[in-house]
Amino acid sequence: MTLKQLRYLIAIVEAGSFSNAARRAFIAQPALSRQIGLLENELEMQLLARQHDGIALTDAGRQLYEVARSVIQKLDSVKDELKSSRGNPMGHVAISIPATASALLLPAIITHGQSKFPGIKLTVWDGLSREGGQAIELGKVDFGVVPNAEELDHVIAEPVFTEDLYWVGTPGHCGDASPITLAEAAATQLVMPPRALHLRRRVEQAAMEAGVVLDSSYEQQSAPGISSLVRAGLAATISNWPPLVELLEPTCARLIVEPRITRTISLAHSQHKPLSFAAACMRDLVRGLLIEAVRNDQWKGSLIERQAEYESGLAVEP
Secondary structure, three states, rough: OHHHHHHHHHHHHHOEEEEEEEHOOOOHHHHHHHHHHHHHHHHHHOOEEEOOEEEEHHHHHHHHHHHHHHHHHHHHHHHHHHHOOOOOOEEEEEEEEEEEHHHHHHHHHHHHHHHOOOOEEEEEEOHHHHHHHHHHHHOOOEEEEEHHHHHOEEEEEEEEEEEOOEEEHHHHHOOOOOOOOHHHHOOOOOOOOOOOOHHHHHHHHHHHHHHHOOOOOOOOOOOOHHHHHHHHOOEEEEEEOOOOHHHOOOOEEEEEEOOOOEEEEEEEEOOOOOOOOOHHHHHHHHHHHHHHHHHHHOOEEEEEEEEEEEHHHOOOOO
């Protein structure tokens, strides 16, 4: 069994036929068929079944295909890692970010990533905190920005800052923009995300510890659904800062105090998937963007003390 044969097997499966794979691999179709025949003879089992409209994998073929993909991907990543060691990080890096911070982080990550590390191919997933956490745990992404690292298993987390939560309502219900106690916020009619989201669980935990009952009259999965009810004056909500940038007109936000509700925003990656050189470079870049966002009040919160050492050298290049 050779790497060339494994690559040919992958090419045939992904092209859907021997003829298509031969054209894509710039190899004569008889030579391609011969290599697969040699592989099947060595393994003493059929891998591919020819059909009138292409090929079908046998059970053995499907198992070998999955193994072959994993092996080839690892070998290719080693090549990228060796090239990266020359100082120019290369390879594919997948990152997860919270959907609520997508408008703030996504353009900055793409823009600065492409400018500073042109050899890195980026994939950025934005989704619910639960989905991002699962992607990190399973190693589907190289690292992620998460508000719930303490809930994840088998991850290495680096806390960056603590964020504050705000009560958000229409001007008619707002009064001034001074801080509001949790008891006062909880007494208003609220629209909240489902309990599957970390923000809802964090608010309910704080309310329970303070002996406060939340008036969660409405539940909406999406940010547009929540914002529509707030803008219409039908309910207020409790939110972190990034999504409020689009919500503030014609609404107002008041910092929740007594007690203050905070969450720790961390960079996290799976213990079972060590960071490649390229991924480590992107993690440092994203850390710098997070710190810059906090310092510029784009994401209201407080940097964790250990991050102070990064501040002087982490101004992100325009």
